[in-house]
Amino acid sequence: xxxxxRINEKMLQGKKQLAVLIDPDKSDNKTLEEITARSAEGxxxxxxxxxxxxxxxxxxxxxxxxxxxxxIPVVLFPxxxxxxxxxxxxxxxxxxxxxxxxxxxxxxxxxxxxxxxxSNLEVIPTGYMLIESGRPTAVSYMSNSxxxxxxxxxxxxxxxxxxEMLGLKLIFMDAGSxxxxxxxxxxxxxxxxxxxxxxxxxxxxxxxxxxAASADAGADLLIIGNAxxxxxxxIAEMCSAIGK
Numbered sequence: 001x002x003x004x005x006r007i008n009e010k011m012l013q014g015k016k017q018l019a020v021l022i023d024p025d026k027s028d029n030k031t032l033e034e035i036t037a038r039s040a041e042g043x044x045x046x047x048x049x050x051x052x053x054x055x056x057x058x059x060x061x062x063x064x065x066x067x068x069x070x071x072i073p074v075v076l077f078p079x080x081x082x083x084x085x086x087x088x089x090x091x092x093x094x095x096x097x098x099x100x101x102x103x104x105x106x107x108x109x110x111x112x113x114x115x116x117x118x119s120n121l122e123v124i125p126t127g128y129m130l131i132e133s134g135r136p137t138a139v140s141y142m143s144n145s146x147x148x149x150x151x152x153x154x155x156x157x158x159x160x161x162x163x164e165m166l167g168l169k170l171i172f173m174d175a176g177s178x179x180x181x182x183x184x185x186x187x188x189x190x191x192x193x194x195x196x197x198x199x200x201x202x203x204x205x206x207x208x209x210x211x212a213a214s215a216d217a218g219a220d221l222l223i224i225g226n227a228x229x230x231x232x233x234x235i236a237e238m239c240s241a242i243g244k
Contacts, residue, residue: 003046003073003090004124004169010045011198011220016242018044018211020235021077021202021225022066023051023177024058032065034232040069042239048223049088050077051138051177063087076121079142081112090122092172097163098129099145126170126200127163129156131183133204137176150181153190160191160199171195175203177225182210185217192218208234208241215242 001009010017020039027035039047047066049059063085066074076084076091084091093116096104116123130140130147140147148155160171173183173191182204192199202223205211211222222242227234 002122003075004122006045006073007170007198007221016215016219016244017046017221018239018242018244019046019048019075019200019202019221019223020044020228021048021050021177021223022062023225023229024049024062025051026229027062029061029065031229031232032062033068035228035235036066036069038232038235039072042236043244044069044072044235044239045221047072047074048077048092049074050083051079059083059085060087075124079139081108084112084115084119084121086119086121088121090124091116092126092128092170093123094126094128094172095163095168096130096143096145097127097159097166097168098131098148099143101143101145104143104145124170125168126172127160127166127168129159129163129171129173131156131173131175131187131203133175133182134180137178137203139174139176147176150184150187153187156187156191157194161194164195164197168197170198170200172200172202172223174201174223177203179204182206182214185213188214188217188219192220205238208237211238212241 073089132147201219
């Protein structure tokens with residue numbers, strides 16, 4: 001079963017899913033090993049690997065450690081075309097549909113396509129939507145695009161619907177790393193009701209209570225990152241909170 005088939009099947013079964021986001025720049029090997037072990041014990045579904053700006057050359061090393069978990073797929077969540085590795089299982093081929101920067105809609109994809117065609121990576125077309133989080137984030141700065149205002153549910157709904165109509169297989173709403181506020185339950189609920197494809201939600205999910213609220217609102221797959229880097233023990237609590 002492919003990673004996408006797995007995500008979609010669990011959505012159809014009503015099972016909530018959890019991914020731990022790893023930024024290779026922010027986690028040393030000891031922390032990664034602890035995150036890997038706790039993820040395997042807690043029932044994490046996926047590891048996402050990437051960042052807005054990677055300044056170290058630790059991508060392959062990071063993936064190798066995560067693979068020690070055994071059956072947890074490693075999915076690339078690239079901030080740019082340089083963040084690719086054949087050692088991963090899949091890659092989110094992100095189109096920043098919330099912005100109007102052509103480079104993030106198609107430009108960089110043209111550069112990456114020949115490499116991906118020759119790789120063994122499963123390529124998952126993903127509509128990426130930045131949601132305003134109360135303060136500027138690295139991804140909004142690096143992408144040179146404005147996020148969707150947090151209180152404009154209608155814009156988010158129409159953007160997500162357009163992404164699905166364009167043939168994208170996932171919609172990923174992200175408040176960004178270090179977000180002050182997570183995506184609201186109201187926006188999650190209304191966007192989910194407009195879609196038939198899986199909805200991913202990340203950014204600012206720091207507590208089990210917030211994870212549970214986002215899942216109950218309609219998120220099919222939650223992405224947690226910063227909170228677990230500082231406190232890996234949260235992973236089990238997050239898993240439990242969404243019924244895993």
